[in-house]
Amino acid sequence: MNIFFPTDHCPEAWQQQKVIQFIESLQQQTRSGGSQHQIVSCPAEANVFLFVIHVAGFDPLSSHCYLNLRKHLLVKKFPDRCVLWDDKDFPLPILPGLYASLHQRDFDSREHRSFCYSSATNPYIEEHVQRNDIQPDLLVSFVGSISSPIRARLFEIDFQRSDVFIQKSLNLWDRLLTDDRHQDLQIEYAKLLLRSRFVLCPRGNGVSSYRLFETMQAGRVPVILAKGWVFPEGCNWEKFSLRIDERQIHQLPQLLAQYEPEAQTTGVLARKAWETWFDPAIRVHAIGKLIQSIQQTCPQRSYFWRSWQQRLIIARYLSRHRKGQLQRQIHRQIGTLLSKVTKSGH
Structure with a gap:
């Protein structure tokens, strides 16, 4: 063709x-x-x-x-x-x-x-994958901005576990970020992916997320929290990803612990699927x-x-x-207010 x-x-x-x-x-x-x-x-x-x-x-x-x-x-x-x-x-x-x-x-x-996505993702992920010098020490991670209700709920939960890393971040699309700061954030995030056995991929403004494909590229297990997203055909998604009901996010550590023994093998399958369908080379x-x-x-x-x-x-x-x-404007305002309340409580 x-x-x-x-x-x-x-x-x-x-x-x-x-x-x-x-x-x-x-x-x-x-x-x-x-x-x-x-x-x-x-x-x-x-x-x-x-x-x-x-x-x-x-x-x-x-x-x-x-x-x-x-x-x-x-x-x-x-x-x-x-x-x-x-x-x-x-x-x-x-x-x-x-x-x-x-x-x-x-x-x-x-x-x-x-x-x-057609546009470029984090260029430092592949660099760190090829180095193969970072071993996972976290059960699960998520870093992102408040761009959907499910993300706002994630930031409200205290999972009380040192191997669960959930953090609100600057928006990487923010034009106010300097080139150096943008690069630093991308490098930090690439390293965090490789430190994680599972990576949460909640929907953002839309039902999909760059994070899903970046996680596959890193050879880690994507945990999909996106009601309404349609799985791309070709891949056997059940073999290398988890889809969790958004109503169960309070139980995330317990749910993921069941799959932890197979996390390394599942991550390899995720990387293979990325190479087969989403790698820019093919x-x-x-x-x-x-x-x-x-x-x-x-x-x-x-x-x-x-x-x-x-x-x-x-x-x-x-x-x-x-x-x-x-609706999104209201959710952002609620998220900001909750953040202020949490800080004042400390």
């Missing part, structure tokens, strides 16, 4: 440049040989046109990216050959494609495939396989039919997003 990445759906020149840089990085990281799927630079050579969203820094409510995409010449001319790779927290599934954080309620197994091959899977199940639709479908999706999203935005 020949895959072409368009860039002219980006409203701004800097966004187009980010997509171009992403494509170049993907080509450089791709392991040569052994795959029937490749990136091409000419649309005439392509079997599939793959539009990417997150790497261009799009905000659905303040950007024309989705509108541009709906009216794109390729989408109009080849509606059944256009695919979207969208890893926004609240994606708009206006095209068949790969989605990192599409909620189960919006997921159509005929047109959608769950996948990893990502083009994985993308090609998933697109082929979509083509086998996705109903053929005319541009006119998809255009009306897209309008309904956008209208539903806008209504839901405004409601969700208000």
Whole structure:
């Protein structure tokens, strides 16, 4: 399969440049040989046109990216050959494609495939994995910001165990962070992953989290706390991950202790699954396989039919997003107040 990445759906020149840089990085990281799927630079050579969203820094409510995409010449001319790779927290599934954080309620197994994030993750994880000089001394860890109710609840609990490390952190996407501080936080987090037998992967703003794929890369066991997240196909997730009901988080140490003897073996399986499906070196091959899977199940639709479908999706999203935005604002304020109360109590 020949895959072409368009860039002219980006409203701004800097966004187009980010997509171009992403494509170049993907080509450089791709392991040569052994795959029937490749990136091409000419649309005439392509079997599939793959539009990417997150790497261009799009905000659905303040950007024309989705509108541009709906009216794109390729989408109009080849509606059944256009695919979207969208890893926004609240994606708009206006095209068949790969989605990192599409909620189960919006997921159509005929047109959608769950996948990893397109944008880069922590570059220091692989460096420390290859060194192999850190042994786990923690049962479980979690470091993150308050971006969902389940995370806020985690920070409220005192597990009273030295091998349970739960800490609220700065948001790594905060533009106020200096480059040096951002790098320090990434290195600290990479080391923490390797110190942990299990890593909590609660949902963030969206139902997915970068932490899940970083944990797999580190060869540790991801503990998924994300109601509504759809497991990516291909992997046998039951063999290398745990999914725990959010109502059971108070019992986390006891629940995880049952699986501790197999943690090392399970972590090896998690790393193997990452290398098979999510490693940048084989990502083009994985993308090609998933697109082929979509083509086998996705109903053929005319541009006119998809255009009306897209309008309904956008209208539903806008209504839901405004409601969700208000709820998240309330949760953050509650989390801040609880933190102040806890500090004053000490």
